[in-house]
Amino acid sequence: MPALGNPHMSEDDNTAWKLVHFIRSISLTTPQQKVERTATASTAHYVGSATCEKCHAQIYERWKKTPMANVVRDPREHPDAIIPNLATNNVSPKFTKDQVAFVYGRVWKQRYFTKIGDDYYPEPAQWDVTNKMWRPYFVANGTDWWSTLYPPDNMKRPTGPTCDGCHSVNYDIQTKQVAEWNVGCEKCHGPGSAHVEQPTQGNIVNPARMDYISANDTCIQCHSQGRPVTSPIEGKYYDWSVGFHVGLNLRDYWQLEDHKLGELSFTHFPDGTAHKNRMQGNDFVQSVMYRRGVTCFDCHDVHGTENYAELRKPVNQICLDCHGPGSRNGPREATLAEHTHHKDGSTGSECVACHMSKIEVTIPGVFVSAHTFAFIPPTMTDKYKIPNPCTSCHMDKTTAWAADAMRHWPERSPWRAE
Numbered sequence: 001m002p003a004l005g006n007p008h009m010s011e012d013d014n015t016a017w018k019l020v021h022f023i024r025s026i027s028l029t030t031p032q033q034k035v036e037r038t039a040t041a042s043t044a045h046y047v048g049s050a051t052c053e054k055c056h057a058q059i060y061e062r063w064k065k066t067p068m069a070n071v072v073r074d075p076r077e078h079p080d081a082i083i084p085n086l087a088t089n090n091v092s093p094k095f096t097k098d099q100v101a102f103v104y105g106r107v108w109k110q111r112y113f114t115k116i117g118d119d120y121y122p123e124p125a126q127w128d129v130t131n132k133m134w135r136p137y138f139v140a141n142g143t144d145w146w147s148t149l150y151p152p153d154n155m156k157r158p159t160g161p162t163c164d165g166c167h168s169v170n171y172d173i174q175t176k177q178v179a180e181w182n183v184g185c186e187k188c189h190g191p192g193s194a195h196v197e198q199p200t201q202g203n204i205v206n207p208a209r210m211d212y213i214s215a216n217d218t219c220i221q222c223h224s225q226g227r228p229v230t231s232p233i234e235g236k237y238y239d240w241s242v243g244f245h246v247g248l249n250l251r252d253y254w255q256l257e258d259h260k261l262g263e264l265s266f267t268h269f270p271d272g273t274a275h276k277n278r279m280q281g282n283d284f285v286q287s288v289m290y291r292r293g294v295t296c297f298d299c300h301d302v303h304g305t306e307n308y309a310e311l312r313k314p315v316n317q318i319c320l321d322c323h324g325p326g327s328r329n330g331p332r333e334a335t336l337a338e339h340t341h342h343k344d345g346s347t348g349s350e351c352v353a354c355h356m357s358k359i360e361v362t363i364p365g366v367f368v369s370a371h372t373f374a375f376i377p378p379t380m381t382d383k384y385k386i387p388n389p390c391t392s393c394h395m396d397k398t399t400a401w402a403a404d405a406m407r408h409w410p411e412r413s414p415w416r417a418e
Contacts, residue, residue: 029201029209036202037190041247044191044203046170046179051196060185062304068183071167072102072113083110084127084134091134092125099123102181104167108277108362111137118176119158130366143266145227145257146237165240166222173233173242188218188302190246205246212293216284217250219296224281225257225267225274256282262384269359270384273370277362283371319351333411341409348393357389377416378402 029037049069053060063069073081081103086096100123101115110127113120126137138154139162141147150157165171168178169187179186186192188207195204207218221241228242229252241254257279259268267282269275274282284290299318300310311318320336323329331339342348356369357376376388378399390402406412 028211029206033202033209036200037205037247040194040203041190044194046186046191047193047196048180049184049186052185052192055199056185059303063185063302066302066304066310067107068302070106071182072104075100075103078103081106082112083129084132086112089125089134091136092123095123095125104163105129108366108368109135113159116155119160120164121155121158124154126363128363128366130363135363144239145266146239149232149237161236161238163239165238165242170245173236173238183222183302188246207246207295207297212290212295214247214249215295215297216281216290218246220281220285221250221254223278223296224254225276225279226255226282227257229253229255256285264385269386271376271380271386273372273374273376273386274360277360277368279360280371287371287373289373315352316350319355323351338411341405353393354389357387357392359387359392375416377406 049060049063075081075097082097082100083106086100087094089095095112095114099114100112101120102113104111104113104122106129108129110129112123112125114123115121122137124137126135127133128135138152139147139157141152146162150162160171160173160176164178167183168181169184170179170191172178188205190205192204201209207215210218221244226241228238228240231237233242241250244250244253257267259265259272261272262270264270267274267276267279272286274280280296284296299312301312302310304310305312307314313321323331325331325333325335325339333339335344336349337344340349340354347353352369354375355373356371358367358369359376360368360370362368376386378388378390380386381388381391381399388399388402390405391397391399394402407414
């Protein structure tokens with residue numbers, strides 16, 4: 001939806017958002033389709049993403065190049081999967097390609113799983129893709145909720161309970177088998193056999209036709225820090241939403257990590273912003289965006305794009321579609337430069353520079369963007385030690401310098417700078 005400009009300034013605050021909800025409601029699943037989908041869910045089985053290619057060739061071609069389609073790779077099937085020379089590993093006992101059953105990751109970090117029996121275990125070294133260096137890999141006490149519940153040895157911490165449910169389609173905790181490794185089509189669309197046999201809108205799940213809560217839960221099931229509602233399950237502690245699949249109520253299976261305001265925890269800064277990776281969902285549900293019915297895929301297309309993070313459009317363009325200068329959604333200034341106080345085209349003029357600060361750790365020294373979309377003023381750094389976007393970019397400056405600069409921005413409320 002294009003940004004709403006000044007002609008709408010006299011309308012009710014919620015008018016624009018009511019319009020958004022109305023337009024979205026037109027495409028929601030009909031009651032008849034819901035009945036068909038429920039019936040299908042009890043009888044359909046998984047067929048694999050390759051089956052979808054026949055009818056959805058263009059989408060499949062884009063998807064197979066995405067990180068989603070390449071979370072875990074078998075180096076025997078993909079000889080180029082291992083990025084570094086394993087012989088250069090200088091942080092742990094060495095392991096060879098023959099010992100690597102799966103390679104995990106390729107964007108920020110790469111880890112290596114070895115197979116023992118019918119379980120996979122992470123080697124104690126990982127490759128830092130950004131800095132091109134080896135780093136130890138071990139989940140220490142206090143860095144995840146389950147760390148004390150497993151022995152302090154990677155070879156006694158199988159990836160089935162801790163990882164594999166999110167890196168596959170339909171992981172079976174009894175058989176330890178999957179319908180498909182990686183985030184395949186049916187992870188988000190449900191089992192597809194009935195749809196393959198006779199394609200209708202009612203016998204396949206389409207998150208774009210779901211209400212915004214269920215639609216977002218399609219992503220939040222994995223892009224969040226939490227724990228199963230029931231734990232342990234059959235004596236094991238799982239770090240993913242066991243039993244959930246799209247179409248069900250995620251809250252029946254998964255609870256987001258709790259946080260007490262004012263406290264720094266292994267997951268959150270004192271204000272409630274996440275400070276570790278895979279917490280986009282924890283952030284997003286706090287945001288005004290979420291409350292207004294915006295979905296993850298309003299911005300991202302997991303089927304693949306040419307843009308960073310599979311964004312539907314280049315980063316500023318996708319924000320300014322709804323938040324154009326002078327719009328009721330903000331910014332209210334006449335130009336972007338007046339809003340950001342940075343030159344057009346500069347790093348500081350990018351919406352994400354201030355509203356999606358890279359403060360959440362994915363690997364030491366490498367950070368990903370927060371998803372609360374809230375601006376963190378410099379004073380929050382002084383009070384709560386939360387990194388702010390001003391001195392994170394202007395690293396030679398102090399928080400006092402940044403706070404004073406903001407106080408001289410005539411259009412900015414002084415209360416927003418505190």
